[in-house]
Amino acid sequence: MSSSHGLKRRADTTAYEGTSGEPTSKHFNSTPEPHAMEPDHVPPPPPVIGDEAFLRLDLLEMTNIPRYWTSVLSLGTGAFGEIHLVHSDQLDVRGENIIHNEFVLKIVKFPSSELVNVVREVEMHRLCRNHQNVLFAGVSYCQQYGDGYRVQMCLEYAALSDMGLFSIKEKEERHIAFVCKQVINALQHIHTLRVVHGDLSIRNVLTTHRGVIKISDFGMADTLENTTRRGQVTYRGTPGFIAPEVISMTGYDTRADMWSLGILALFLSTGKNPFQQGILFDFQTYRRLIAEEFYPDLDPLNLSDDFYSFITDLNHYDPAERCDAWEISTDNFIKTSCTQQEFLDHYKQVRTRYGMDLPFPDDSQPFSVPTVRE
Numbered sequence: 001m002s003s004s005h006g007l008k009r010r011a012d013t014t015a016y017e018g019t020s021g022e023p024t025s026k027h028f029n030s031t032p033e034p035h036a037m038e039p040d041h042v043p044p045p046p047p048v049i050g051d052e053a054f055l056r057l058d059l060l061e062m063t064n065i066p067r068y069w070t071s072v073l074s075l076g077t078g079a080f081g082e083i084h085l086v087h088s089d090q091l092d093v094r095g096e097n098i099i100h101n102e103f104v105l106k107i108v109k110f111p112s113s114e115l116v117n118v119v120r121e122v123e124m125h126r127l128c129r130n131h132q133n134v135l136f137a138g139v140s141y142c143q144q145y146g147d148g149y150r151v152q153m154c155l156e157y158a159a160l161s162d163m164g165l166f167s168i169k170e171k172e173e174r175h176i177a178f179v180c181k182q183v184i185n186a187l188q189h190i191h192t193l194r195v196v197h198g199d200l201s202i203r204n205v206l207t208t209h210r211g212v213i214k215i216s217d218f219g220m221a222d223t224l225e226n227t228t229r230r231g232q233v234t235y236r237g238t239p240g241f242i243a244p245e246v247i248s249m250t251g252y253d254t255r256a257d258m259w260s261l262g263i264l265a266l267f268l269s270t271g272k273n274p275f276q277q278g279i280l281f282d283f284q285t286y287r288r289l290i291a292e293e294f295y296p297d298l299d300p301l302n303l304s305d306d307f308y309s310f311i312t313d314l315n316h317y318d319p320a321e322r323c324d325a326w327e328i329s330t331d332n333f334i335k336t337s338c339t340q341q342e343f344l345d346h347y348k349q350v351r352t353r354y355g356m357d358l359p360f361p362d363d364s365q366p367f368s369v370p371t372v373r374e
Contacts, residue, residue, distance in 0.1 A: 059122045060142040061373045081108035103369045104155040111148040124221035133186035135216040138369035158206035168271035176268045177337035182213035187325040191254040194224045200260035201238040209360045211344030239286035240275035255319040262314030306333040
């Protein structure tokens with residue numbers, strides 16, 4: 001995008017960064033008027049609740065976002081909060097030139113009891129952010145909001161959005177293999193850091209305007225030290241993608257993400273959640289299917305032998321029998337992957353054909369996600 005804030009393409013109707021809602025408008029044909037973010041709120045006092053997670057409140061800037069940040073496009077809304085494409089324009093130190101920047105702001109509002117989970121999300125995402133296949137996360141701001149808090153997370157902008165459209169439109173197995181290959185690269189990185197993502201799904205895998213696949217939304221991520229403990233009290237995420245051992249609360253490790261990878265690959269192939277058998281599909285339905293050790297029948301899907309083998313390496317109810325991220329990276333299916341340019345050319349054509357383009361960043365300008373308080 002140019003510094004004149006010109007939005008070159010029509011707005012996407014696909015949700016972004018783990019969202020489930022719709023953007024505020026289907027299309028726009030002219031540059032929207034930039035508008036200021038929400039009114040300032042009082043920075044919160046230090047929480048007094050006794051919880052170890054509050055030891056990492058240094059991860060949040062307890063103040064308002066800068067006034068020169070403006071939202072130019074809503075990328076999605078839902079139970080998670082809001083996602084905005086933001087422009088930042090400020091004078092340089094000499095006061096002579098305007099420095100223009102573009103990034104995404106994820107806004108979440110929650111009661112005080114949820115602060116522990118949001119702090120963990122920020123911590124896990126920042127721990128894992130330094131990899132080309134992980135959406136980069138920058139600084140996060142926090143303010144008091146009613147009886148709770150509002151946190152605004154600065155994130156990298158992925159202009160081709162999530163895999164929702166890709167999953168339901170025409171594609172070849174080599175395109176799916178490319179997505180899986182890049183997701184595996186990301187999983188190798190975070191698993192090396194002893195982190196489990198915990199919510200790898202169709203909405204949490206994004207694509208940049210250069211065709212780079214990024215995993216996002218670390219709201220369910222945690223360290224192996226925590227996930228391997230029995231008796232997890234609660235679980236969240238996307239039915240169908242959550243591994244059986246997470247549902248059963250018996251403790252889980254990095255192979256829970258490998259179950260999710262297999263479901264992701266099937267979703268990309270069929271365009272729907274493979275566990276969904278009717279209109280209603282919720283946690284209760286999924287828990288019942290898991291209790292029956294059900295797995296979707298692969299035979300009617302007409303998968304290639306390599307793709308079929310890839311899925312069967314990941315669909316075991318016993319985590320010890322699943323391939324890990326390094327073992328699956330050598331699978332024959334992954335070797336059939338197309339190139340990044342081939343994937344990009346294909347997906348851009350698909351998105352243009354169905355009127356689902358988002359504005360592209362201007363490659364002539366180096367944009368970066370703010371990593372420190374401005």
